[in-house]
Amino acid sequence: MxxxxxxxxxxxxxxxxxxxxxxxxxxxxxxxxxxxxxxxVWRHFLAALGRMDQTELAGRFARADRYLRDAGVFxxxxxxxxxxxxxxxxxxxxxxxxxxEWTGVSRGLVQRAELLEAVVAxxxxxxxxxxxxxxxxxxxxxxxxxxxxxxxxxxAGGHFLHFVSFEIGRGPDGNWWVLSDRTQAPSGxxxxxxxxxxTARAFSDVYAETHAHRLAGFFGAFRDTLQASRQSPEERIAxxxxxxxxxxxxxxAYIARYLGFMLLEGEDLTVVGGKVMVRTVAGLKPxxxxxxxxxxxxxxxxELDQNSHIGTPGLVEALRxxxxxxxxxxxxxxxxxxxxxxxxxxxxxxxxxxxxxMPSVATWWCGQETERAHVAAHIGRMVIGPAYSTRPFFDDExxxxxxxxxxxxxxxxxxxWLASDGAxxxxxxxxxxxxxxxxxxGRLVPRPMSLRVFAARTRDGxxxxxxxxxxxxxxxxxxxxxxxxxxxxxxxxxVSPRPVERSTLLPADRNFTRTMPGSLPSRAADNxxxxxxxxxxxxxxxxxxxAWHGRYAEYADPGQPLLKDVTRYLDALDIDTAxxxxxxxxxxxxxxxxxxxxxxxRFSPDGWLALNDLSKTARRFHTSIEPGDDATRAMTVxxxxxxxxxxxxxxxxxxxxxxxxxxxxxxxxxxxxxTRLLGHLSGEDAPDGALDMLLEIGDSVMTxxxxxxxxxxRLTVTDLLALDPLNPRSVLYQLNExxxxxxxxxxxxxxxxxxxxxxxxxxxxAGLAVxxxxxxxDRIYGRFETELERLxxxxxxxxxx
Numbered sequence: 001m002x003x004x005x006x007x008x009x010x011x012x013x014x015x016x017x018x019x020x021x022x023x024x025x026x027x028x029x030x031x032x033x034x035x036x037x038x039x040x041v042w043r044h045f046l047a048a049l050g051r052m053d054q055t056e057l058a059g060r061f062a063r064a065d066r067y068l069r070d071a072g073v074f075x076x077x078x079x080x081x082x083x084x085x086x087x088x089x090x091x092x093x094x095x096x097x098x099x100x101e102w103t104g105v106s107r108g109l110v111q112r113a114e115l116l117e118a119v120v121a122x123x124x125x126x127x128x129x130x131x132x133x134x135x136x137x138x139x140x141x142x143x144x145x146x147x148x149x150x151x152x153x154x155x156a157g158g159h160f161l162h163f164v165s166f167e168i169g170r171g172p173d174g175n176w177w178v179l180s181d182r183t184q185a186p187s188g189x190x191x192x193x194x195x196x197x198x199t200a201r202a203f204s205d206v207y208a209e210t211h212a213h214r215l216a217g218f219f220g221a222f223r224d225t226l227q228a229s230r231q232s233p234e235e236r237i238a239x240x241x242x243x244x245x246x247x248x249x250x251x252x253a254y255i256a257r258y259l260g261f262m263l264l265e266g267e268d269l270t271v272v273g274g275k276v277m278v279r280t281v282a283g284l285k286p287x288x289x290x291x292x293x294x295x296x297x298x299x300x301x302x303e304l305d306q307n308s309h310i311g312t313p314g315l316v317e318a319l320r321x322x323x324x325x326x327x328x329x330x331x332x333x334x335x336x337x338x339x340x341x342x343x344x345x346x347x348x349x350x351x352x353x354x355x356x357x358m359p360s361v362a363t364w365w366c367g368q369e370t371e372r373a374h375v376a377a378h379i380g381r382m383v384i385g386p387a388y389s390t391r392p393f394f395d396d397e398x399x400x401x402x403x404x405x406x407x408x409x410x411x412x413x414x415x416x417w418l419a420s421d422g423a424x425x426x427x428x429x430x431x432x433x434x435x436x437x438x439x440x441x442g443r444l445v446p447r448p449m450s451l452r453v454f455a456a457r458t459r460d461g462x463x464x465x466x467x468x469x470x471x472x473x474x475x476x477x478x479x480x481x482x483x484x485x486x487x488x489x490x491x492x493x494x495v496s497p498r499p500v501e502r503s504t505l506l507p508a509d510r511n512f513t514r515t516m517p518g519s520l521p522s523r524a525a526d527n528x529x530x531x532x533x534x535x536x537x538x539x540x541x542x543x544x545x546x547a548w549h550g551r552y553a554e555y556a557d558p559g560q561p562l563l564k565d566v567t568r569y570l571d572a573l574d575i576d577t578a579x580x581x582x583x584x585x586x587x588x589x590x591x592x593x594x595x596x597x598x599x600x601x602r603f604s605p606d607g608w609l610a611l612n613d614l615s616k617t618a619r620r621f622h623t624s625i626e627p628g629d630d631a632t633r634a635m636t637v638x639x640x641x642x643x644x645x646x647x648x649x650x651x652x653x654x655x656x657x658x659x660x661x662x663x664x665x666x667x668x669x670x671x672x673x674x675t676r677l678l679g680h681l682s683g684e685d686a687p688d689g690a691l692d693m694l695l696e697i698g699d700s701v702m703t704x705x706x707x708x709x710x711x712x713x714r715l716t717v718t719d720l721l722a723l724d725p726l727n728p729r730s731v732l733y734q735l736n737e738x739x740x741x742x743x744x745x746x747x748x749x750x751x752x753x754x755x756x757x758x759x760x761x762x763x764x765x766a767g768l769a770v771x772x773x774x775x776x777x778d779r780i781y782g783r784f785e786t787e788l789e790r791l792x793x794x795x796x797x798x799x800x801x
Contacts, residue, residue, distance in 0.1 A: 021437060021444045028170050028434035029446060030095055041098040041495050048206045054442060061092045061439070064202035070609050072600075073194050074250055088191070091472040091490040094199050095436050095449065099213070099496040105168070105176055105453070106464040108358030113164055113455045113462045115344060116183060116335050118351050120160040124151050124331055134347050139339060145184070147296060147331040149303045149316050156322045157229045160329040162457045163222065163291070165189075165468075168358070169450040170434035178341075178360045179450060184333030185293045188452050190251035191489060192469040193219075193258065199491035212493035213466035217503035221463055222456035223259045226289050229325050235288025236278060236519060238262040240269075242294040242310050244597055252293050253600030261291065263601035266299070268521045271314030274321035279522045281657060281799045282746030289325045296330040304330075436490070438472050448473040451492060467492040520657040524602060526800045527595040528658050532665025534592035539642055540673035541575055541585050543697045546635035548577060551693070553628035561687040569680050580631035581622040581638075589615050602658055610645040617641055660741045664795070667741070671734035672788050674698065678722055678731070679781030682714055691717045698729040718773040725769075731784070735765040738791075745799070757798040760791050 023029035031042045038046060052060070065087075073088040097105075122129045123146070129135040140146050165186035167179040196215055200207045226237050241252040243265050256263035262278065269287065270277050277284035297305040302313040318324050334340075341360040348356045435446035453468040470490040548566055552558060558567065558577070567577050574584045593615050596603050621634045646666075653659045677697060681690040691712045695701045698721045708716045724730045742748055742758045749755070754762065764787055771780070 021446070023446055024435055026172060027432060027446075028172050028174050030097070030170070030434055030436040030449065034174070039096075039098075041096045044210060045094075045096060045203075045206060048203070048209075057439075060202040064090055064092055064198040067198045067201050068194065071194065071197075071605050072250065072608050072612070073191070073198075073254075088194065089488040090195060090198055091438050091447075091470070091488040092199065092202055093437050093439050093444070094203075094491040094493045095451070095470045096493045096495055099494055102466065102494045105358070108176070108356075109166055109168075109178075109453060109455055109464050110462045111348075111352070111354065111357050112166065112178065112181070112344075113161065113457075115348050115352060115356075116164065116181060117159060117161045119335050119340075119344075119347060120183070120329070120332050122351075123334060124153065124160070124329075129347060129351075132350075134350060135340075135343055139337065139343075140334070143334055143337060145296070145331065145334040145337065147304060150319070150329070150331040153316075153319050154322070155319075155329050156231070156325040159457060160332050162226075162327040163189075163454070164328070165452055165454045167450050167452055172432050172434075176358055178358055180338070180341075181336055183328055183335050184295060185328070186454065187248040187251060187293070188469060189219075189454050189465070190254040190258070191248075192452075192454070192465070192467060192491075194254065195469050195489055195491040196467070207493075210493060211496040211498060211500050213496060213500050214503050215465060215467055217501065218454075218456060218463060218465045219259060220503065221458040221460075225456070225458045226291070226327070228459065230288035231323070232286070232288070235286045236262055237289040238264045238278065238287055238291070239601075240264055240266070240290045240292040240294060240299075242298070244594075246293070248293070250600065255291075256601040262519070262521065263599075264290075264521060265523065266294075266308075266311045268523050269312040269315075271312065271318050274318055274323055276312070276315065276318045276324045278519075280746075281520050281522055281525045281661075285519060287324060289327065291327045292330075296333055299326075299330055436470065436472065438488075438490075447475070449490075466494040520661075522800050524599050524658065525661045526796070527598045528602075528661040529665040529795070529800070531592055531595040531599075532662040532667075533669040534588050534595060535642065535646065536666045536669035536673065538585060538588040538592065539639065540670070541573075541582070541588065542635050542639050542642065543699070544570065544677075545575070545577070545582070545585075546632055546639070547693050547696050549580070549628055549631040549635065551689075553632060556628075562689045562693065565687050565690070566681075566693070569677075579622075580625040580627050581618060581634060583622070586618055586622055589618050599658075604648070604652055606652065607645065607648050610641070610648050614638065614641045614645060657746065660744055661799075664738055664741050667734040667737045668788060668792055670729070671731050671738075672785060674721055674729065674731050674734075675781050675785045675788065678718065678776070679778050679785065682718055682776075683778050684714075694721060698727075700727060700729055703727065715773040718776050722776055723768070723771060723773060732765075732768050735761070735768055739765045755798055757791070757794045760787075760794050764788070764791060 021032070023032045028034075031039060031046075033039050049057075068088050068090060074086060119129065123140055130137050130140055161183055163186060165182040165188060167182070168176050169179050170176050193215060230237065239252055239256040239261050241249060241263060243249065246252070253263055255261075264278060264287075268278055270279060270284065272284065276287040276290070278287050292299065294310060298308040299311045300313060300315040301308040301311045303316040304311070315324075315326075316330065319326065319330065344360055345356050348354060433448045433450055436449040437444040438447040439445075440447075449470050449472055451468055451470050454465040455462050456465070457463075470492055472488045472490050474487055544566065548563060548570075551560070551563055555563065558564065570577055576582050576584070593611055596608060596611055600608070618638055621638070625631050625634045649662065653662070677694060680686075681694045691714065692701075694717055695704050695712065700720055704712065704716065704720055707720065710716060720727055721729060722731045725732050725736055727733055739761050742755075742761050745755075745758075747755055748758045764784070768784065
């Protein structure tokens, strides 16, 4: 610590607190204590920071940002214009908290989790809190999060809450307060993991020397608990997401991939005989646990919100049957209501027989007649949430900060309750949040902060994540702490004085269970199939366009017969040669990105990075490339990038059912591409140079020279590109590979009978295999094109419906 109090380091070194960091007056600070000294937990980190110059620090921050960008971590910003996916705003300086202090925080949050469980269980069970005057009836009955169809429905595992989060902040007195509870579908745990990876990369040497608790053990314990809660080993565990449009979809996919769970949407599920089943390519499979990430009211359009398009009809009935466990239980979001905070202290005393260890922002109570009159007179406004913020209790339409619409009858009910004996609610305490160091303008500056902390129910009880993530304000205004308003997120290190366990998600023993084959959801198979088709469609277009622009550069005449003929062919495919990088090509690549986005849990980060790189490069070329040589080189670059993506997929993707659908999509689209081209360019009336162009597009020029001791001819080109079973560009090769992949699909044979898709693939393969080059004609190619399209339809009917 003495080194930190020396004079400023040599030029270029960062400013350490004694020379540049000044906490705000009257505000608690995470790094500097009330006496102006650096807290012990920060000393090692700051000493390391002081040894880094601006250039080194910028490089470290760039390393963290690059990781987040390459991993595709984003959040969705909503505004008046179109929704935008924005880079995850990492505040690179972590928040450090001493282990001893965190132990107290954890104890308070464990108690709070038990308290919230008791409240939810009572609301949907015995209803004693309302009956005994501990909660006003209108706060429950008129709350949109109160789901009447769930009253009396006991969760399959006996608990309503399994995974909750808390927004906490440190007040000016140095104590921690709970600002809000999240029990509906808590978000952020996946982002906490990514913050940790990114920050550890920026400060890998410092992190390795700091005894910061790891996060993997927390997730591993929760995963093991969910696995143990299944009623049979055959049941699957899934993360239920609203889909791509949700602002935290990335996190849903990340958590599913990290824990090895399925990622499902409501349409993937169906309820049969009171049991929740997932539609897979091998038929219906049972779901035992759903970790839902969508609001409860959308979960079942049959009994809850009938306008929901993202739910599963019959899900509530499955809950009544006790056949599925939902994390958290439907209806648990009722305790997120801000007004609930004011009642928790008394409920804690009455139900748990304890005082709250960690108070809420709402601890202002009254019971005297004069105070009740004061409330009645000022019920139009109440102070809520973190510092400096007030919001109306009711707006002009009777809409409340309770998170529900309260009609005049509800307002009257609360007024009546306030006028009765034992009334309690007055308002909420305003809390000025503590500050933490953030790197701004080349130095450390204090910024307001709140922490999001997560609690998971495990077999050993509630476990608190040893960390979480901090939300950092963009300036002194606490309102700017939200990322939608310019805030950022920081990692949280819980630092121990001793070395900590380096936990992982790997099992502690040698026992393991392989996921049963055929568990690929039909929707995921559909997206993989079309990802393969869109990628191959883009490659086919690139190869034709490269050949076209190469000849355009040579002839400088788009009216030359071959170019004119190919232009007509491309026009029929909606590919405009007037655009060096056509808009339709961009659309195909965008469609591939969209399909990959829908299966992020099954897609490697390297594959995702390669695909996005292809998309960004194509868009850049779209506005900057000229026809001719320039476009030819651009197509070559894009083909290399596309080949890089295909190579990553081919080398790294596990040869399971998903791989087969992706491959079938590519083979089918390549077969269609070559069939169309052969039908157009290999006819007797094809313009001069068409056969050479065909060989170039089919990447078979050298092979043709080696295999045939004659000049390019219609029969040799037909033999090589249509009928050669060893040429990876030929039509027959594609059908042979499709046949091989289909043999490995679930239910290819049922009771000794081929599936419709397998039978059609075999028929097409056999029909082409017996053909000779002399027998191929425009009419034959047209027929095979139609039958290949029909093969795609049959695959959809067999596996994707």
